[in-house]
Amino acid sequence: MSAWLDALAKALGASKVEAWDPERLGGYAVDASGLGSFPPAAVVFAERREDVQEVMRIASRFAVPVTPCGARTGKSGGSLPVRGGIAL
Numbered sequence: 488m489s490a491w492l493d494a495l496a497k498a499l500g501a502s503k504v505e506a507w508d509p510e511r512l513g514g515y516a517v518d519a520s521g522l523g524s525f526p527p528a529a530v531v532f533a534e535r536r537e538d539v540q541e542v543m544r545i546a547s548r549f550a551v552p553v554t555p556c557g558a559r560t561g562k563s564g565g566s567l568p569v570r571g572g573i574a575l
Contacts, residue, residue, distance in 0.1 A: 491545055503533065504530075509526075511530070542575055555575050
């Protein structure tokens, strides 16, 4: 596992970080835009404001891109993690 994934799992708890199940990650690789598939390296399930703050600190420290995503129903591709990294 990479150092930034280790840091996320340690800071947030492994239950909030998904980086090992390609099928689950694949669900965050597309939206309703039909622009293609862009799988993230990890998905973080933030539950609190502090979780989001910690993700951003770690991502900044390791220069990992972060893409905010919700239901992934967008039609413009705005929530696609086109640079990989973290889907938050």
